[in-house]
Amino acid sequence: MKIKDPSPDMKKRSFLKNVLNGTVAGCLYLVYPMGADSFEIPEQIPGIRNKPYDIYDQEFAFVVDITRCIGCGSCCVADKREFNVPDGNYRTWVERYVKGFSDRIYVDCPNGGLDGYQSPRTDIKEKIRDTFFVPKLCNMCREAPCVQVCPVGATFTSPDGFVLVDDKRCVGCAYCIQACPYSARFINPETRVVEKCTWCYNRVRKGLLPACVQVCPTGARKFGSLKDENSEVYKILKGPGVLTVLKKEMGTWPALYYKGARREVV
Amino acid sequence: MGLSYKVRLILVCIGIFVMVVLGFFFKTLLIPDSFGVYGPFRADAIDEIVEIPIRHGTNDSCFKCHPYEAKIHKAGLHKTISCEFCHGTYADHVADGKKTGVLPVKTGEQITTLCLRCHNTEIKARSEKVIKTVAMPDHLRDQHVKLSHNCSQCHNVHAPLKYINRAKQITGLMEKGQ
Numbered sequence: 001m002k003i004k005d006p007s008p009d010m011k012k013r014s015f016l017k018n019v020l021n022g023t024v025a026g027c028l029y030l031v032y033p034m035g036a037d038s039f040e041i042p043e044q045i046p047g048i049r050n051k052p053y054d055i056y057d058q059e060f061a062f063v064v065d066i067t068r069c070i071g072c073g074s075c076c077v078a079d080k081r082e083f084n085v086p087d088g089n090y091r092t093w094v095e096r097y098v099k100g101f102s103d104r105i106y107v108d109c110p111n112g113g114l115d116g117y118q119s120p121r122t123d124i125k126e127k128i129r130d131t132f133f134v135p136k137l138c139n140m141c142r143e144a145p146c147v148q149v150c151p152v153g154a155t156f157t158s159p160d161g162f163v164l165v166d167d168k169r170c171v172g173c174a175y176c177i178q179a180c181p182y183s184a185r186f187i188n189p190e191t192r193v194v195e196k197c198t199w200c201y202n203r204v205r206k207g208l209l210p211a212c213v214q215v216c217p218t219g220a221r222k223f224g225s226l227k228d229e230n231s232e233v234y235k236i237l238k239g240p241g242v243l244t245v246l247k248k249e250m251g252t253w254p255a256l257y258y259k260g261a262r263r264e265v266v
Numbered sequence: 267m268g269l270s271y272k273v274r275l276i277l278v279c280i281g282i283f284v285m286v287v288l289g290f291f292f293k294t295l296l297i298p299d300s301f302g303v304y305g306p307f308r309a310d311a312i313d314e315i316v317e318i319p320i321r322h323g324t325n326d327s328c329f330k331c332h333p334y335e336a337k338i339h340k341a342g343l344h345k346t347i348s349c350e351f352c353h354g355t356y357a358d359h360v361a362d363g364k365k366t367g368v369l370p371v372k373t374g375e376q377i378t379t380l381c382l383r384c385h386n387t388e389i390k391a392r393s394e395k396v397i398k399t400v401a402m403p404d405h406l407r408d409q410h411v412k413l414s415h416n417c418s419q420c421h422n423v424h425a426p427l428k429y430i431n432r433a434k435q436i437t438g439l440m441e442k443g444q
Contacts, residue, residue, distance in 0.1 A: 041323050041324050041326070041327050042324070042326060044324070055304070055312075067393060067396075068393070068396050070384050070391070070392045070393075070396060070397050071389065071391060071392075072383050072384040073383065074347075074348065074351045077351060078322060078348070078350065078351065081321060081322070081350075081354070081355045082320070082321045082322055082355070083318075096391070116383035116384070117383075117386075117389055117391075118379070118382060118383065118386065119386075119388065119389075120388045120389055120390065128390070131389065131390050131391035132391050133391055153301070153306045153307045153308070154307070155307075156304075156305060156306070156307035156311075157305075158304065158312050159304050159305075164311065164312065164315055166307060166308050166311035166314075167311075167314075168308070168311065168314075169298075169307075169308055169311065198315065200320075201315050201316065202315055202316050202317070202318040202319075202320060203320050203322075205316045206316075206320065208320065208324075211321075211322045214322055214324060214348065215322070215348035215350065215351050217344075217346045217347045217348070217351075217384070218346070218396050218397065219346070
């Protein structure tokens with residue numbers, strides 16, 4: 001038997017079903033926790049979120065403006081909190097350079113700059129010509145020495161230019177620590193594998209700025225995509241300002257540029 | 267030995283075959299699946315690093331639930347300072363859209379230490395274009411206040427000139443909206 005004309009009773013039933021379903025779905029939508037994930041935070045690097053990520057067609061750069069760094073150590077604190085870096089190890093740190101009139105350079109970095117710089121140096125006898133802060137982090141070399149020496153393929157350059165560490169593959173031999181000219185690596189005493197600054201790769205892939213760039217109050221740290229012609233980093237790199245890289249003679253071709261760095265900075 | 271040339275040849279061939287099979291078996295056992303997709307490394311490691319949860323939000327994520335602080339903070343000179351630098355990370359405070367912990371608030375002497383972390387002239391490395399610095403306790407003497415004063419007694423930590431501008435407006439030293 002075929003029902004051609006549904007009785008009013010059937011209509012009512014389907015209507016009630018729909019109403020019930022809608023109510024339950026609506027309640028669930030309101031009650032279900034939305035989660036403290038990246039989607040609550042507005043996108044900071046345009047063109048990454050809600051798009052297929054072409055890993056071969058990406059280029060990022062980091063610019064540190066030394067003339068704007070005040071040595072507050074926000075970046076160090078943020079970095080330590082973001083990755084729970086154990087005490088005594090630093091993924092990023094801020095060094096203080098003091099230049100005397102005899103051209104002698106005094107560098108210090110108490111606790112990696114985590115506590116900030118509360119007092120001037122008192123142990124320098126000569127007259128001081130210049131003082132400045134130099135934030136340091138992984139240089140993300142295009143020709144990374146750490147990648148070349150890794151015997152197990154745990155350190156690698158991803159196709160989008162980030163030098164990363166595979167913590168499941170790393171055996172903790174520390175060859176890369178010796179190979180890194182910038183001392184950006186350390187062995188995590190808890191996990192016994194090598195750790196380093198990743199330019200917050202997990203944040204960048206979610207369209208967010210690295211934690212240190214995010215908290216920098218003076219804009220001394222800048223990060224962005226070179227594929228985006230409106231990004232601040234693209235404009236700086238395209239512009240006429242002098243940019244330097246650390247230890248150029250090592251041939252590592254860093255993607256980390258320093259603006260306003262004196263030639264004494266190494 | 268009584269084995270003929272042919273038997274020995276077959277034995278050698280079988281030996282080579284067994285070794286090749288064993289070699290392939292151990293190779294698949296030892297090399298991870300995604301090894302070599304992008305290069306001589308495990309491609310899945312990239313995804314694993316992406317999956318690391320983020321702990322810092324932005325100031326906007328804090329302002330969503332703290333509109334009073336947001337209004338003061340955004341209007342002041344300290345608008346570029348991250349909330350999380352003084353108060354701790356977003357992840358320690360909120361999880362799954364719910365409040366999970368109380369973040370610390372700096373008080374008394376802690377505030378002075380915090381202020382001087384950036385605003386200390388003594389360091390001589392801070393450009394006046396970037397930050398206004400003061401020398402302590404000269405600043406307290408110049409302003410004719412007790413040397414035991416904390417910074418927060420005159421300066422609102424979120425908007426340092428909030429009270430000062432207001433006082434100037436009241437005393438007529440400054441026009442409103444200036």
